[in-house]
Amino acid sequence: MENFELTILGCGSAMPTTRHYPSAQVLNHRDRFFMIDCGEGAQLQYRRNKMKFTRLQHLFISHLHGDHCFGLIGLISTLGILGRTGELIIHAHADAERVFKPHLDYFCHELPFNVRFNAISPSKNEIIYEDKALRVSTLPLKHRIPTCGFLFEEKEKERHLIGEMIKFYNIPVKEIADIKQGADFITPEGIIIPNNRLTRAADPSSRYAYCSDTIYQNKLISLIEGVDLLYHESTFADDNKARAKETFHSTAIQAATIAQKAQVGKLMLGHFSARYMDDSIFLQEAREIFPDTILANESLKIKF
């Protein structure tokens, strides 16, 4: 059962190339779109992927380096032209409001919707968004400026009712919600019918972790243990291990090590440095350690 669909809009690093746009991606959960990072050109890529602008309500910005947020103003401006209403929420470091608000006031002063900045604390691991079905929390990362990743977790789902059994025991409607949550049923005669006779297991919940940009750190492992998909930056290959450390980035091998230790379902590498003409080096190096690795690429879509 697929719960999420991730679309990569950009997976390059600071210097854009002819192959990669800067960081931006969209996670679709039940037709609600969550954008993660918003590098320059994100709105162009969004359109190129024929995604509906109206579905977008939340933006999550990992950190305030330009390659992760220079697309914000253009995207918001376009949403304005499109006549979007309601609210757009930008989850980002507190500086974001201070830095982008004057731009919004100057360039987008007649927006038909409200832009709300939700100041997050990148150094904490805490829930920053929650709805009926989903929970998003910050994953503290270690980069040159305050940075966090994001963990998207589906909440535990309701168990499936077994129709015939509900009928057979003549269960009243008011009991149904509890039974879906796992409650047993007690008949008027006082007999306990265990929940597993009335329901089948809930669909599994999916989890997605986005980690970019960061130096390798063991601390991350326990926070993302067992996620279905991990997007981890892999700015450099092993040939630039020293440079990765110096610039607080990771190599493909380090990303794969995190994936392997955290026993994730699948690893997607991204945030590739412009110096590599061919990204397959990242894949080769990572697969030595964690075979279920794939490379991000513009317009790649993956369901999980």
Place this chain on the structure above:
Amino acid sequence: MENFELTILGCGSAMPTTRHYPSAQVLNHRDRFFMIDCGEGAQLQYRRNKMKFTRLQHLFISHLHGDHCFGLIGLISTLGILGRTGELIIHAHADAERVFKPHLDYFCHELPFNVRFNAISPSKNEIIYEDKALRVSTLPLKHRIPTCGFLFEEKEKERHLIGEMIKFYNIPVKEIADIKQGADFITPEGIIIPNNRLTRAADPSSRYAYCSDTIYQNKLISLIEGVDLLYHESTFADDNKARAKETFHSTAIQAATIAQKAQVGKLMLGHFSARYMDDSIFLQEAREIFPDTILANESLKIKF
């Protein structure tokens, strides 16, 4: 003789489409690059066209609508990463410095080069840049906010010396500069040798006018009379004539009328509204009035 090369980086309007980037173009004059407008993605398009970032020293911003300037910060940031030195001059309305400076300070605080804003007065027709060979002046336009076009004019060139004649009259080196400027030569015996016996005509100078965004106005005609190439906005076709007026934009027919009245060499239409799936309507309508019309398109290069 071709003096300029123009490269279109983007020729869409406010709403980006899968076909067009927002406004940005580069005029190459003797390997000095002048960027005109800088919509989102300009740096990506610049790179895609394999143009050298080091050649870029001047940016001219017609007005402060997002589709003409949202690419500035990304471009400057990339120039910083590339280690560019010296100075980058942004010719734009005075607000530009107020609006963009805080962003530069936040995102690009360690730039290895200086960004200087040259505040221009869009309502005036005046020279804003001059070097040995080129002159740039503002062309007042009429849009919803202060807006100007730009006229790029090569200065009059030196006449070509006729080698044999220079030798024949044994002309001293110190006279050469004046003769190239058109002076006659007086022999030691007092005989006047007219300049046209010593030189051939100078190469013709080229002129380029960029006019976007603007409502139709006759006033523009005399300012751009006889330019070799006119880039004029053509946001709408004739079917949206009323909307053009309302939003202070031009139709293809209006752009062609300007071109025809100003007797320009060639007209290039751009700034196409996202509502047209096929730009050929602009071409058809304009050519009825001014046959030597072409359509701008991303990565189109034209020499003149």
